[in-house]
Amino acid sequence: MPTFDIVSELDKHELTNAIDQASKIVANRFDFKGSDASFSLSEKMVTIKAESEFQIEQMQDMLFDAFIKRKLDVKALDYQEVQQAGKEVKLIANVKEGIDSDNARKVVKLIKSSKIKVQAAIQGEQVRVTGKKRDDLQQVMQLIRESEMDIPVQFNNFRD
Structure with missing residues (x-):
């Protein structure tokens, strides 16, 4: 996945x-x-x-x-x-480095409220997003980029 x-x-x-x-x-x-x-x-x-x-x-x-x-x-x-x-x-x-727990919860809540068929899980100072389709993951990336976050975010470890 x-x-x-x-x-x-x-x-x-x-x-x-x-x-x-x-x-x-x-x-x-x-x-x-x-x-x-x-x-x-x-x-x-x-x-x-x-x-x-x-x-x-x-x-x-x-x-x-x-x-x-x-x-x-x-x-x-x-x-x-x-x-x-x-x-x-x-x-x-x-x-500031790392996503603190409050911002991580906001990210997960934003992803879940978007109704995109992916799962988001908090892992320490990062959020892992898993989905069945690559397009769904790219939609999540676009959603996060467009949202006004208090912290700078990057996307790592994209695996197919």
Whole structure:
């Protein structure tokens, strides 16, 4: 029986490249000359540091552009509150990976309510979809793409 997995993953190499690209843009921009603005990437966090909130907003736009150029989904970043400590302003964005149980239930509910003849099962941080026909699975993929999800989704392990 044909199957595929619905997952939420981010290519770590492309994420690093996007951060590096945004850092180069900050280094070359005239309005950031002499400022202490920077991007940094740790395990599953992107930290944006600057001297003012306005610069943080500018840097967010640069990061969005870098994500789009690298074909990464911007929904993968979960921004926290802007923190101010002395002269430094900091914004932390968590990188979302994996489908949490609430979103997995939403995906399964969406698939079941569509009345397409497939079965959807939650398996850890992914949803496996199984059906008798390849066309039904492609309909499910189209349905998921058209729905407004809070997380970026990809389709893996399509087997016939």
